[in-house]
Amino acid sequence: MSKNGTGRKLKLLVADDNLDTIRLMTMLLQSAGHVVVTANSGEEALARLQRETVDMVLLDVMMPGMDGFTALKTLRQTSDAPILMLTALSERWDVQRGFELGADDYIVKPFSSKQLFARLNRLTALLPPQENSSHVNAGRFSFDLATSLLEKDGESIEVTVIEARILERLFKTPARAVLVDELFRAGWDRVPEEVDQSLDLVNIAIGRLRAKIEDDPDHPRYITSVSGVGYRFDPD
Numbered sequence: 169m170s171k172n173g174t175g176r177k178l179k180l181l182v183a184d185d186n187l188d189t190i191r192l193m194t195m196l197l198q199s200a201g202h203v204v205v206t207a208n209s210g211e212e213a214l215a216r217l218q219r220e221t222v223d224m225v226l227l228d229v230m231m232p233g234m235d236g237f238t239a240l241k242t243l244r245q246t247s248d249a250p251i252l253m254l255t256a257l258s259e260r261w262d263v264q265r266g267f268e269l270g271a272d273d274y275i276v277k278p279f280s281s282k283q284l285f286a287r288l289n290r291l292t293a294l295l296p297p298q299e300n301s302s303h304v305n306a307g308r309f310s311f312d313l314a315t316s317l318l319e320k321d322g323e324s325i326e327v328t329v330i331e332a333r334i335l336e337r338l339f340k341t342p343a344r345a346v347l348v349d350e351l352f353r354a355g356w357d358r359v360p361e362e363v364d365q366s367l368d369l370v371n372i373a374i375g376r377l378r379a380k381i382e383d384d385p386d387h388p389r390y391i392t393s394v395s396g397v398g399y400r401f402d403p404d
Contacts, residue, residue, distance in 0.1 A: 176292055179203040179221070183213035183239070184228035184254060189277075193226065196281050210234030214242055219397070220350070221341050222249060224291055227271075229255035229262070237269060244270035250291040304339050307403030309381070309390075311339055318381075325380050330355040334373055338391065338401035345394040346401075374399055 182193050185208050194204045205220060207213035211234050213227065225243065229236035240251060250272045255262065263274050272294060273287050302314035310319040316332035318325045327335065337346060337354035352366040353359060355373060378385040392400050 176295075177201045177203070178223040178288075178292065178295075179205070180224050180226060181205050181207065181213060181216060181220075181222045182226045183207040183210065183231070183236070184226075185209060185231040186228070189228070189254075193284075196284065200285070210236060210239030213239055217243065217247065219345055219347060221344065223295060224288070225249055225251045227251055227253055229253055229257060229266070237265060240266065240269045240271060250294045252287055252291060306339060306342055306401070307390075309339075309403060311335060313339075320381055327377070327380065331373055331377050331380075333357075334370070335377065335401075338399065342401050342403050344400060345397045346399060348398045351398060370398075 180197055180202050182190060182197070182204055183206070184190050184193070187208070190206050190208070194206065197204045205216060205222065207216050208231075210231050213225070214234075217225075225247075227236045227240060227243075231239075236253060236255070240253070243251070251270065253266045253271045253274045254277060255266075255274070256277045257263075266274055272291055275283060275287050302312055304311045304313060308321050310322075311317070313336050316327060316329070316336075318327050318332070318335065334351050334355045337351060348367050348370050351370045351373075355370065374391060375385075378388050378391055381390055382388050390402055392402055394400050
């Protein structure tokens, strides 16, 4: 286990209105191998969580507009992901309020990287164990994430490396929309330089996948478009 990590690679949402804090935490967490997504407000954090699944949320209390307590209360209605509250408040009442609303742990700013990773280690124990198998079954499809072997009704379908990466991302959150930018990062393993280019490349890859897996590619049933957002995998 890394001295700066949990030993398990996580996808983390960091919500804080302070951009310097966002940058510092992103750097620390990514250096430990974690995937980090960010939000600058409570509203943005909730919107992000409607589009993406994360393992854990690091949520600042003092944010303009919707504060962390309000976001926490709303989040707990739909998610059981561990939540670490980040705040400059150290009064006992605020700590108690956070726990009453569903927070799993609390850290007071300023904190050290050692304190942060100690909290992450503790909260990681709350997560369900990772599946040892890389094999995913979804409706008529079977996909081996380790070998990129895709089957439909038991018949093998050849996919390229980029197509396999995009499929893996879609398979991880079935029936949930995935942003075009996220599909681009999954497929090409880099941040898009131009919005139009990333959209075009993802659309082309999706078109090829549809040609391979859909019964009628002109009327897709399994990989569907979500207007203004991206694509969704519907296995059933």
